[in-house]
Amino acid sequence: MIYTESEIMEYIEEENAKFIRLAFRDAFGVQKNISIMPGEIHKAFKEGIPINARAIKGFEESSDSNLYLRPDPATLSVLPWRPDSGRVLRMFCDVLRADGTPFDADTRNILKNAVAAADEAGVEFKFGSEMEFYLFKTDDEACPTNIPYDQAGYMDIAPLDRGENIRREICLTIEEMGLMPERSHHERGPGQNEIDFHYGKPLKAADQIITFKMVVSTVADRNGLYADFSPKPLSNKPGNGYHINIYARDKSGEDVVRYAAAGILSKIRDITIFLNPTDASYNRFGTGTAPSKINWSSVGGSALMHIEELGGRTRVELRSPDAVSNPYLVYALLIRAGLYGIENRLSLPDETEETQILLPKSRKEAMKAAEESEFISKMLPKAIIDKYTL
Secondary structure, eight states: OOOOHHHHHHHHHHTTEEEEEEEEEOTTOOEEEEEEOGGGHHHHHHTOEEEEGGGSTTTTTOSOSEEEEEEOGGGOEEOTTSOSSSEEEEEEEEEEOTTSOBOTTOHHHHHHHHHHHHHHTTEEEEEEEEEEEEEEEEOTTSOEEEEESOOOOTTOOTTTOTTHHHHHHHHHHHHHTTOOEEEEEEOSSTTEEEEEEEEEOHHHHHHHHHHHHHHHHHHHHHTTEEEEOSSOSSTTSOOOOEEEEEEEEETTOOBOHHHHHHHHHHHHHHHHHHHSOSHHHHHHTTSTTOOOBSOEESSOTTOSEEEEEETTEEEEEEOOOOTTSOHHHHHHHHHHHHHHHHHTTOOOOOOOSOOOOBOOSSHHHHHHHHHTOHHHHHHSOHHHHHHHHO
16 A cells, blocks of 8 residues: 555554654665654655665765665555554665665666566566575574574474474564465474565565565564574575566466566576575575576476466476575566566477586676676666676
């Protein structure tokens, strides 16, 4: 629901809200925020709230020393873990220059531009997510250890699965914030969990991921645990993936997701550094069920992409991204690569597990692929490319 400024002011008064967190993200998708008092809301909507641009990763090269946060009313939510008296609200913000124009290195704006390009092409994209994370015990000083919260395995149940109540609390908290998780279960690794979300429009789906990671980390901390989304928390155990389900239809209602999938496969090496931004990302590839080759399969397994027909529609799941990636950049690049496949009516390569075409084996190799990519140079601002490749 999109609220007007006056409706938000009424809501603030009704909920006895005392603080409003204006949330944004750096180039790597790490959430940042500044808290304002209710009396500053009018200024936030009209002029934006200033931040020091050069203190934010990816914003350092801005010609403006200050950038401005303008809240998106559609993202208003209550932080359920804060006190009922003096409640805390949160809104995601767009990052603007002093003249009110969008800041080109704001990854939320980059995703908005990709969605606009898809709209112009008459294509609607939606994304669903399946994100994994580990729960580790903390020590007496609340610092994380490498001791998993339990020793359960894939889809085990309580009492072996000690994360069941934590996942339930996470899902209920997320629901209180207006989001709808689809399912949850214990994953293969000890202390490893997964929570999945339905398809959503790209901007909402990206906002949802940022909210989800905040809720998981907060709920874990409130239970004396540490939530780890990194690609390979334990060297000899399964890594954390961020599997993305992709939907694409054109304005006539035709399912064009197979063309989109072919486009993504054709550009996957170019975009991998943005889907897998850390050195540990490449330690995950080729271990357990994590992919290492550029291929697809109709039966799942360790293929990069899983494509199957379900009830008259095509389900496409991309399995290489990991959970420390920036969802705004990830979805923007999947849209752009998908549009390339749709516009050129690309066909998928033969289905095979025997392909020798590999994903980048290291962060250095992935950086080089992006640096040399004409596709990337056209789709992303230099400030973002440089942040990921230098």
